[in-house]
Amino acid sequence: MLRRGECVAIPTETVYGLAADATRPDSVARIFAWKGRPAFNPLIVHGSSYEALLPYAHFNPLAERLAKAFWPGPLTLVLPKKETIPEIVTAGHATVAVRVPNHPLTLTLLRELDFPLAAPSANRSGRISPTCARDVMDEFEAFPLGILDGGPCSIGLESTVLYVPQEPDRPPKILRPGGVALETLQAFLGQPIDIESTASPEAGYRSPGLLSTHYAPSKPLHLISPEEPHDPPPRAAWIGYGATTPSGYDKIWNLSTAIDSIEAAPRLFQALRAFDRDPTLLVAYAWEWPEEGLGRAINDRLRRASTKKNLP
Numbered sequence: 559m560l561r562r563g564e565c566v567a568i569p570t571e572t573v574y575g576l577a578a579d580a581t582r583p584d585s586v587a588r589i590f591a592w593k594g595r596p597a598f599n600p601l602i603v604h605g606s607s608y609e610a611l612l613p614y615a616h617f618n619p620l621a622e623r624l625a626k627a628f629w630p631g632p633l634t635l636v637l638p639k640k641e642t643i644p645e646i647v648t649a650g651h652a653t654v655a656v657r658v659p660n661h662p663l664t665l666t667l668l669r670e671l672d673f674p675l676a677a678p679s680a681n682r683s684g685r686i687s688p689t690c691a692r693d694v695m696d697e698f699e700a701f702p703l704g705i706l707d708g709g710p711c712s713i714g715l716e717s718t719v720l721y722v723p724q725e726p727d728r729p730p731k732i733l734r735p736g737g738v739a740l741e742t743l744q745a746f747l748g749q750p751i752d753i754e755s756t757a758s759p760e761a762g763y764r765s766p767g768l769l770s771t772h773y774a775p776s777k778p779l780h781l782i783s784p785e786e787p788h789d790p791p792p793r794a795a796w797i798g799y800g801a802t803t804p805s806g807y808d809k810i811w812n813l814s815t816a817i818d819s820i821e822a823a824p825r826l827f828q829a830l831r832a833f834d835r836d837p838t839l840l841v842a843y844a845w846e847w848p849e850e851g852l853g854r855a856i857n858d859r860l861r862r863a864s865t866k867k868n869l870p
């Protein structure tokens with residue numbers, strides 16, 4: 559199907575992707591159409607290895623070091639694109655996002671193909687990313703989509719998107735927090751790096767996909783601080799963590815009793831989807847995570863999923 563230019567959903571360690579031949583504009587156009595994705599939001603190009611991606615992006619020495627250290631894995635590098643990547647993939651940008659996913663089935667698939675795969679998360683635009691084949695089916699019920707079932711995603715949150723500037727003295731910048739923690743990148747680079755703030759887009763480089771609301775369930779979700787006492791209304795769900803759970807909620811999703819963000823990550827989107835599906839629940843209250851490790855990425859997704867900033 560992929561060789562014919564069609565779309566196939568593929569498993570990765572982060573989330574499922576909606577994949578097609580990254581070198582064919584017609585195939586990539588189908589991804590945008592099926593997802594209902596705005597044309598200004600560029601896609602990630604997936605390859606089987608660093609070497610396999612060399613024909614598609616310019617790697618400077620820092621990008622090469624990062625690729626060799628973190629691939630296959632949940633790190634996406636934003637680098638100057640080569641001519642081999644059609645403009646539709648990068649939404650007209652001079653940069654292309656590339657990564658090598660760490661999933662045995664998809665790595666085998668990528669090695670079999672003589673082209674890389676453009677793949678956004680396999681959800682309809684603005685919805686929660688799918689972390690198992692069932693989720694993908696729910697998203698694309700009406701489409702003749704082939705799904706490669708590779709089981710549940712081990713990380714369960716999208717990759718970290720890192721912009722690597724060409725100037726050697728400028729530090730890289732995280733455009734989207736994800737599966738590789740800020741602390742891990744800082745330790746590797748031996749210097750502090752910034753996370754591009756979606757709230758204050760000052761100078762620098764922004765990820766076009768972060769402009770809008772994302773990851774949203776269809777019902778209200780509020781992000782609350784664990785320190786604030788909260789009296790839930792009827793038919794409310796709690797999405798939190800820790801050894802003791804608060805009372806008064808009709809449904810509890812404890813993402814990690816040990817407050818371990820790595821354990822919590824693959825449960826987050828599952829909880830958001832289950833909340834969405836349960837007709838008895840009207841509203842969810844999610845506890846903010848400590849801003850460290852994968853807690854940053856979890857908070858980022860929860861902030862995007864939350865509807866109102868003020869509680870009723």
Ligand code: TXA
Nearest residue numbers: 572574575600601653654655678679716717765766767
């Ligand atoms: O884990 C993942 O990254 C998954 C799996 C399937 O690989 N993919 C994924 O793709 O999350 P998507 O399309 O849902 O998110 C890609 C993000 C978007 O925020 C997009 O704006 C950003 O990467 N991006 C892609 N190309 C870019 C570029 N040239 N410059 C800046 N940001 C870019």
Ligand code: MG
Nearest residue numbers: 678679680687
């Ligand atoms: Mg997405």
